[in-house]
Amino acid sequence: MTIHIAVICSSEFAQRVQTIESELSSIKLDYYLYNEPQQAANLVRELKPCDAVFFSGSIPYIYAKEICESLPIPSHYLHQDETAISTTLLSIMRRDELSTIQEVSMDLVEPQIIHNVLEDIGFVSIPKLLKIDPKMEMKEIIHFHHELYEQKKITRAITSVHAVYESLKQLNVPVVRMIDPKSSIIKGIIDTKNMALLAKSQSAKIAIGYIQLNGDTIDQSKELLLFSTLFKTRLIQVKNNQFIMYMTQGDVERVVNSLTNEEWKQLSAVPFKLAFGYGKSIEDATQNAKDALKFTKENSVNIITEKKQLKGPYPHQNKSIELRTKEPKLVEIAKRTALSPANLSKVLLFSRTHPAIEFTAYDLERFLQVSRRTTERILKKLVDHQYAKIVGEEMTYQQGRPRSLYKLNIPTFI
Template identity: 40%
Template structure:
């Protein structure tokens, strides 16, 4: 299957990408060159249909994150690795005969550079380093190289940013660009194509949706028809509510349509989807998602996939909730505590994301989106079975007893 990949990078990077794939008939590159990485988000607005997006580096990718959240295809960036840095330093040493401490260099990750220097036993000749942060400014990079050159600390600049290279040339600062290694680019491109193929497979799976209406429906038939149109779905009225039949990809695409978001946040009924390899499995998962929403008193739009992972479609940043326990230790916890798979999944997520290993009942209540009393009951079940333990108390500087502080005592990763 031929894959069409959109390439975002400097004009030179785009030309190199085309040259590297000249013999790769299974890949079509659609290039979107920019002058500086910060132009990438605006270029994304003119994106034509494709299977995946590949950025020349982390800088244009990070700058585009907000726009990428509205584009339902996978996006990746070419990571700067040891091979690129080592190849560049080798080329400079062969052509220029320079010592490393006479150079200034900007890199996306200073640790990667240190790995190279450590491997070649040249840590004592470390160049002046500027680490490119997510919120970097082009002028800061240029000033870093110019200042070190004018102070006569360096005689050559090495830059990872094409726009910085062009400016330094204009300023008559001796400069070279980080080399884009062909093998690294092709390896990344192969990974991008594999992920795009997997994405296509996932989005083509059958999906079913159930719109459960309240006793006095506030949704007209015209709304059903509009939802079906946005979902590319067929709908029928049944005992469970309004049933929609579509694909997982159509649902994932609809979440980015403002009209779909507006409709689903206005009506008072629950809307749940399920996906699977068969229509029966998809419908069963939709029913399970709906029951979860009813039991947990959740609102929104949820999708339960064939892995039994529950996704909140209107909150893309939210972690999926596991509705099936497959890890032996979680199965044991479920049996001993009578906690549901959904609660155990949220507990694991809480243990991973909470900034401290210690927590209070209020902390857990906020994460689980339940009352403090419910959180305390959950903690009690964990304490009774040695899956949590009290480690102290927290003073609130208010009237009343201090709050107990706990730690989880089971693996969460």
């Protein structure tokens, strides 16, 4: 199988990769060229059908990251690592016979890398360094090198940005580009290929869907046709208002990740529940879909994966809740408190995302979307077993009793 990869890069980088294309088996590269890395986001919008996207560095990727996160295919970039830094420094020190590395200026996304390299080889002095920020204008990077050269503080500049290289040459500043080692480029592209293959294999796996319509049973043909067309499959009736669908995980992900709130509302004139299950077999996927339906509220979608992760509810949220506990510490907490793995996972997710360490029962209730009684029952179990404690009170209104402030005593990032 040939994997088609879109390469977003400068013309110079494209020429470099083209010399090693023969060593990349089962890979077809299509190049999208920019003059400045800020143009990377617009190039992503122009992509023709491909299996993955590869960026020539972290800088163009940063500019395109937001749009890449909405793509149905994986994206990856060439990391500027110790090998690139060491190769570039060795090349310039040997060729230009510099007396000290302090004669050099460098712009980097991660300056700490060069500190690591020089520390490992016993260098005390360092080049003049500029950390590249995504919001930084190219002229700021150019000015950094040019000013140091004009002040005779450097004799050579090293840049990670092709556009900066061209501008410094016009200003007669001795400059070299950061060297991207052949081995690093090959590894980056092969890693991108493997990401594409993994995405394809996951996308082709079986998925079972259940749809439950809660409206008038006399005429549901319009709603059924819309759902059938949307998921490109046939609906089979299993109960009065319940239907089953057979499809792939790729079909499911394509739909739930692309539809807006308004588009979901327009799908059905009657209330509906939609649930999907993934699994290693049809039986596993079917059971997971049935279980997902139990968690699903009106006009929303939930998914249970083969690893027993509950994803959703779409379109309002895209949380991932663990329904199965393997971590020994969490198993112990679940047994002692008699909390289900799902509720325990939700509490941990709440702890990771809540803006403050302290919280009220109301804060947790809103996050869990359950009743106050259920929330207080969960908190009581945690407090009784010293996995949470009351640390204060909050009074944000003039009348009534103050709210207790809680703090968890659980390893949040297990």
